[in-house]
Amino acid sequence: MLELKNVGFTVKNEADGKNLEIIEDVSFTLEDGKFLVITGPNGGGKSTLARLIMGIEKPTKGQILYNGTDITNMSIDERAKLGIGYAFQQPPRFKGLTVRRLLSLAHGSELPEDECCSYLTRVGLCSMDYLNREVDSSLSGGEVKRIEIASLMARDLGLAIYDEPEAGIDLWSFQMLVKSFRMLSSEKNESVIIISHQERIMQLADEVIVIADGKIRTQGAKDEILPTLLGEFDRKCDLRGEKGAEGNA
Amino acid sequence: MLDIKESNLLKAISDVSFLPENSVYNLRKNGLGVERKTNEKVQIENKTDKPGIDIRIMPDTKNETIYIPVIITESGVNDKVYNDFYVGENADVTIVAGCGIHNSGCNESRHDGIHRFFIGKNARVKYVEKHYGDGEGTGARVLNPVTEVFIGENAVCEMESVQIKGVDSTERETNAVLEAGAKYIVTERLMTHGNQSAVSNMVIELNGEDASAQIISRSVAKDSSEQVFYPRAVGNAKCAAHVQCDSIIMDEAKIRSIPEIAANNADAQIVHEAAIGRINNEQLLKLMTFGLDETEAEEIIIQGFLK
Ligand SMILES: Nc1ncnc2c1ncn2[C@@H]1O[C@H](COP(=O)(O)OP(=O)(O)OP(=O)(O)O)[C@@H](O)[C@H]1O
Ligand SMILES: [Mg+2]
Numbered sequence: 001m002l003e004l005k006n007v008g009f010t011v012k013n014e015a016d017g018k019n020l021e022i023i024e025d026v027s028f029t030l031e032d033g034k035f036l037v038i039t040g041p042n043g044g045g046k047s048t049l050a051r052l053i054m055g056i057e058k059p060t061k062g063q064i065l066y067n068g069t070d071i072t073n074m075s076i077d078e079r080a081k082l083g084i085g086y087a088f089q090q091p092p093r094f095k096g097l098t099v100r101r102l103l104s105l106a107h108g109s110e111l112p113e114d115e116c117c118s119y120l121t122r123v124g125l126c127s128m129d130y131l132n133r134e135v136d137s138s139l140s141g142g143e144v145k146r147i148e149i150a151s152l153m154a155r156d157l158g159l160a161i162y163d164e165p166e167a168g169i170d171l172w173s174f175q176m177l178v179k180s181f182r183m184l185s186s187e188k189n190e191s192v193i194i195i196s197h198q199e200r201i202m203q204l205a206d207e208v209i210v211i212a213d214g215k216i217r218t219q220g221a222k223d224e225i226l227p228t229l230l231g232e233f234d235r236k237c238d239l240r241g242e243k244g245a246e247g248n249a
Numbered sequence: 250m251l252d253i254k255e256s257n258l259l260k261a262i263s264d265v266s267f268l269p270e271n272s273v274y275n276l277r278k279n280g281l282g283v284e285r286k287t288n289e290k291v292q293i294e295n296k297t298d299k300p301g302i303d304i305r306i307m308p309d310t311k312n313e314t315i316y317i318p319v320i321i322t323e324s325g326v327n328d329k330v331y332n333d334f335y336v337g338e339n340a341d342v343t344i345v346a347g348c349g350i351h352n353s354g355c356n357e358s359r360h361d362g363i364h365r366f367f368i369g370k371n372a373r374v375k376y377v378e379k380h381y382g383d384g385e386g387t388g389a390r391v392l393n394p395v396t397e398v399f400i401g402e403n404a405v406c407e408m409e410s411v412q413i414k415g416v417d418s419t420e421r422e423t424n425a426v427l428e429a430g431a432k433y434i435v436t437e438r439l440m441t442h443g444n445q446s447a448v449s450n451m452v453i454e455l456n457g458e459d460a461s462a463q464i465i466s467r468s469v470a471k472d473s474s475e476q477v478f479y480p481r482a483v484g485n486a487k488c489a490a491h492v493q494c495d496s497i498i499m500d501e502a503k504i505r506s507i508p509e510i511a512a513n514n515a516d517a518q519i520v521h522e523a524a525i526g527r528i529n530n531e532q533l534l535k536l537m538t539f540g541l542d543e544t545e546a547e548e549i550i551i552q553g554f555l556k
Contacts, residue, residue: 081540092535
């Protein structure tokens with residue numbers, strides 16, 4: 001179980017020395033085996049929240065508990081060993097590291113070829129073409145993103161956080177991905193947090209949290225939240241329509 | 250024939266712990282040639298005017314691997330050797346060179362290998378050279394290799410040099426001259442630590458039409474070590490050259506990269522790229538989310554980078 005208690009994160013702005021509050025008093029609980037989708041506008045603080053849970057950033061206020069243990073001051077690798085994993089929104093590339101090695105590092109031991117392949121297949125990559133390729137700039141953005149997701153699937157986790165897994169991924173692979181996430185939530189007793197803007201992914205959720213301006217704006221079961229969210233979106237679109245929408249996108 | 254220490258050195262520089270029976274080799278130990286094997290296609294003879302050997306590879310020789318390792322296990326050895334390789338037309342061979350120094354004394358041990366390659370038309374040469382040093386002594390381990398390469402028409406020369414551990418001071422000189430259609434591919438891997446210093450000077454002259462060269466240098470400088478790269482590519486004909494120097498800098502290390510490219514022909518295309526920077530923080534963070542600590546993560550990134 002993951003518990004956030006009044007978590008806040010403030011940084012000092014280098015330019016004017018003022019404090020900038022990026023996350024403000026966020027509290028929620030995620031039960032084991034539950035599937036949570038976090039959504040909300042760009043710059044709202046979703047990735048920051050994920051980085052706080054993983055330990056990449058340390059909260060300036062509040063507490064984070066995982067399975068009853070206070071992990072607020074634990075390092076990244078300690079949290080990883082407890083079974084927390086995070087697939088980055090923008091995964092880095094590595095010169096000289098093959099896909100197979102990366103998946104093995106994620107897994108914690110050398111992965112047999114067929115297992116590597118099955119993880120790659122789940123994210124829609126034809127494994128034979130990729131196993132021995134390096135995770136360097138020769139891979140496309142969507143490919144790196146999918147390998148990142150596969151590397152999280154290769155781990156044995158209690159809590160998996162995926163940051164916009166759908167970003168940059170083509171329609172066909174996206175369907176494959178949705179299927180994999182569905183499988184994940186039913187097979188393993190893993191808690192999953194997915195940061196996403198996609199309705200198709202929100203449909204998989206048990207719960208949805210909307211983050212805006214560093215705060216939780218709405219929170220609840222999918223069936224309650226989703227209709228209001230979509231309604232709000234429709235209204236916004238209508239509004240634009242009425243105004244005649246300059247700079248139409 | 251080799252004791253454990255010697256065969257460890259041999260393994261570190263040539264990936265074999267003893268010299269394969271069916272290959273051609275010349276082993277030099279503490280300044281003297283100690284073992285040699287030749288065949289009808291590859292001949293090795295001592296030079297008469299100075300220390301060193303002439304290696305003659307007959308035209309059309311295929312699939313031969315030639316080992317010419319140098320090992321130094323005594324402290325205070327100062328070894329200078331001149332090796333000339335004559336590679337016949339259409340030959341296709343691999344040459345595994347390298348120098349391992351085990352210095353457990355307090356005097357400097359030093360090896361300067363002056364290697365010249367005369368590569369005939371349409372021949373292919375792969376040359377692998379590893380430098381390695383160990384031993385608990387305070388005596389410095391010094392290697393100053395000089396490599397001169399003449400690549401004939403449509404010949405291909407691939408050179409790989411690796412120096413990852415234990416060499417205190419290196420000054421490397423590489424000069425290459427390319428004729429029409431010749432191809433030269435160099436990859437350099439270097440890691441320095443402690444107070445080590447490494448200098449690599451390189452001049453590549455592309456003289457013939459459609460000659461091409463690709464130089465890739467990757468290095469890591471740790472602690473207070475220092476590295477200087479000075480690659481120069483000169484295009485004298487319609488040709489193509491690409492020089493790429495990538496370095497990771499850590500701790501109090503210093504790295505200088507001085508690229509020089511020159512074209513004396515309007516159809517010469519010469520590109521130089523150089524970058525020096527710290528280990529990428531996102532890479533470190535990513536590996537730490539797999540449960541590795543910072544030092545382990547650094548090791549993996551460096552290993553991959555130098556692969
Ligand atoms: N270390 C930092 N210093 C200054 N500002 C930061 C820092 N980290 C995040 N921010 C700012 O905090 C806000 C939230 O960023 P975050 O990446 O969490 O948003 P997000 O909800 O993930 O957005 P998106 O949907 O675009 O991915 C942004 O305005 C960002 O610029
Ligand atoms: Mg984000």
